[in-house]
């Protein structure tokens with residue numbers, strides 16, 4: 001029997017697993033449910049075996065670590081979704097293969113502006129994730145205040161949940177939405193993502209901190225994205241809070257990520273109408289008479305312009321993420 005040199009990447013030890021979180025120079029991979037994580041390095045630039053950096057949620061093939069060798073990532077499987085954003089002029093991949101993103105928002109403490117919500121919604125759509133709007137901290141606001149705040153997204157037809165992670169209100173409905181699916185929790189720092197996860201998973205004890213009194217903002221408590229398994233099946237990823245969000249999408253494609261524009265766009269005078277200042281634009285007309293919420297249309301126009309100008313125009317880097 002002859003033993004030729006074993007070709008890298010075709011090792012019989014090669015395994016398949018899912019990236020649970022990233023570290024500075026590699027990833028932690030779960031080869032199965034409740035199994036111990038494997039740390040794997042990522043062959044970098046210049047190496048013939050080079051692979052792109054995997055992100056949480058990626059399915060990868062890898063050579064597991066042994067007593068004598070490090071673990072190595074061999075390849076990333078094709079992704080069904082990819083949630084990403086601009087940080088300055090650079091694209092940052094947040095998570096892959098998530099089916100839905102729960103956008104946690106609230107009108108105050110911290111203030112989450114309708115513009116920011118619309119940018120996150122466009123980012124979800126561009127990344128092929130289904131968005132669910134989750135208003136958290138409902139214990140702090142009147143019913144009237146909550147409904148006024150939510151009106152643009154209710155009008156646009158997005159699914160909306162109203163919860164209080166602190167008091168436990170609305171969590172049953174939320175658990176139904178999460179059950180058996182792969183979901184990402186996303187939103188501004190301090191909006192309550194980690195508090196919510198601590199509620200949903202019994203023995204979890206994630207760090208949370210209160211809103212800064214000085215700025216009224218969150219203090220970036222969570223610093224890395226991590227996938228957690230839910231008791232009833234499904235996966236939820238906690239993510240570091242953001243202060244800003246710019247979706248990775250071409251300006252001319254942005255209109256396809258405002259779903260309520262779609263049925264009206266058939267009536268625009270121009271087939272390729274961008275719904276800006278074109279004559280006979282049915283979308284603009286609908287925003288003028290309230291069939292489309294004017295705040296949504298305004299978000300579209302503002303975001304269109306800033307995407308044209310480029311992703312890093314006049315933006316400060318204020319988020320604190322480890323990787």
Ligand SMILES: Nc1nc2c(ncn2[C@@H]2O[C@H](COP(=O)(O)OP(=O)(O)OP(=O)(O)O)[C@@H](O)[C@H]2O)c(=O)[nH]1
Nearest residue numbers: 165166190192193194195208209210220221222241
């Ligand atoms: N009143 C109220 N406070 C809440 C609720 N949910 C979370 N909080 C508080 O909001 C603060 C921030 O919560 P976190 O869970 O740390 O927020 P986060 O979104 O994980 O923040 P980052 O990790 O910085 O992104 C904490 O003081 C929580 O107790 C809620 O439903 N009602």
Ligand SMILES: [Mg+2]
Nearest residue numbers: 193194221222
């Ligand atoms: Mg957190």
Ligand SMILES: [Zn+2]
Nearest residue numbers: 268273275281
């Ligand atoms: Zn139009």
